[in-house]
Amino acid sequence: MTNIRELAKMAGVSVTTVSRVLNNHPYVSEEKRNAVLATIRESNYQPNINAIHLSMGKTFLVGVVVPYIEHPYFALLMKGMAIEALENNYKLVLFQSNYDEAKELDALKMLKQKQIDALIICSRICDWSTIEEFTPYGPIILCEDTRGKNVSSTYVDHYKTFIFALEYLYQKGHRKIGYSIGRKTGSNSIFRGMAFKDFIKDNHLPYEPAYIFDECLYFEDGERVISRIKQMADPPTALLITSDEVAAGIVTCAQQQNFSIPGDLALIGFNNQPIAKMMNITTIEIPLVEMGRQLFLQGIVDKEISYQEIPVTLIERQTV
């Protein structure tokens, strides 16, 4: 069988050019592309792409770790990555971790074994020292503030955003404020918790742990929030809900139980998903698809470590 080196010689081009043509890479002149394709036809060459990738040390695969594929937050990030992967002739290799450390390690090991060219971790369970062990093997990109650390990131400053949203509620007259999050231990949740404590302290408000609702990820979690609030003697009057899905669940459940939003409880959602628009939920817009695109590009284009903060916007609707 003709191999890629012979083919390159026959076509009068470099091995890199042949591999680019075989990978549909855009940066090849029309003339060279035609020369390679003509030689392939004449020589009856059946390219083994895996062998070519092996010889190039590239796979054109980028790994993506998400805890839950079906959650809209991660699905929208992946949509953005998929758009850029398509544009750049890469494919995404998906790891659903369920926040199982061993599964995240599997993904990191694939980077070490050069089965993927870069790894994007959308939400991390491994600690920093583990991640850092793998940085020599290829780009690792995170979706959290990594400033000062040796991995790239596209992130929202959740401390600043939380302070901003809390001040908005304060200005609207709220003094009993709480919030909901997904995992308690996630890096984003830690920044949010710090912001909340600082805000409470700066404004001389009492700290009420019962106003913090964790494990709130899905529409149906809204039901739990409403039922807990209804049992409180001194309930919060406003909540930051870090997922529009959960905020939509709260609105739906409140309607069924004649609980007034924002009368009994004001809400600010996060992300500005279509459901927030249709349900008139005030929310912090986070451009998730755009973030996904940036995360992907940091993996395959940027050679230097970079930290990209994504600005967010308050969308005022009818739940505050």
Added chain:
Amino acid sequence: MTNIRELAKMAGVSVTTVSRVLNNHPYVSEEKRNAVLATIRESNYQPNINAIHLSMGKTFLVGVVVPYIEHPYFALLMKGMAIEALENNYKLVLFQSNYDEAKELDALKMLKQKQIDALIICSRICDWSTIEEFTPYGPIILCEDTRGKNVSSTYVDHYKTFIFALEYLYQKGHRKIGYSIGRKTGSNSIFRGMAFKDFIKDNHLPYEPAYIFDECLYFEDGERVISRIKQMADPPTALLITSDEVAAGIVTCAQQQNFSIPGDLALIGFNNQPIAKMMNITTIEIPLVEMGRQLFLQGIVDKEISYQEIPVTLIERQTV
């Protein structure tokens, strides 16, 4: 560098056993696994997994084509696939096609070039003759009724299901019935259209094309359905909505516009997503996560072509 053959010889096992150990494959005795791992430690062998896969003719990658990653229907199918991929030490390679034929062809070509071991197409844009060209290169699995064709499938009988749901509405007294779908031209939509026409004819009802709503995929599409119905002189009294998301959008929009569900319009959703439960939407339950698991297993385990019909269940709630 020690290669896999030398390593196998040193450890006193077969090359297959070494590759299984390196791939964390479960079917290796503890004794042999330990022998291989000890030899690796002693020889300082750095396995190049890509070279091993190349020599085995396997990649442990399964391709998945979905038109839109972020749609809950596809996200739930992918969740099921991801669960089985994890169980079986495979990874998923994701193709977001946006129903662009060239992108689906890219995925089929990856199968041809042995960059993936199998390809699952969750919703197809290529025609049959194109798909069939690629069947010699590896398993292709579809999520539609392929009985009589030479590709495997896990599917819902959408003809039968639509007839069943239409009869339910008929027994509840409805005579002006319509439905919503995603794409007009998809295989599932064609079966549903046939069922609708047969049902209308058998029950001597007039065929009203305005009662058919296409391009209904997301929550926000519910708004368009309600606004079109409000403009009709003779609107339908009941709709089959082939996505719970869209049904939830209709319910939300109807509430805002004082349009009664089911008084003015009865609805049956599809899939039984959590949002349908919380909004009390009557729906046809389709076990999407389980379907995803089966699709994956047909790709990597089954050697013969198989057709698996998935049964569905009507969940009666409050929208009919």
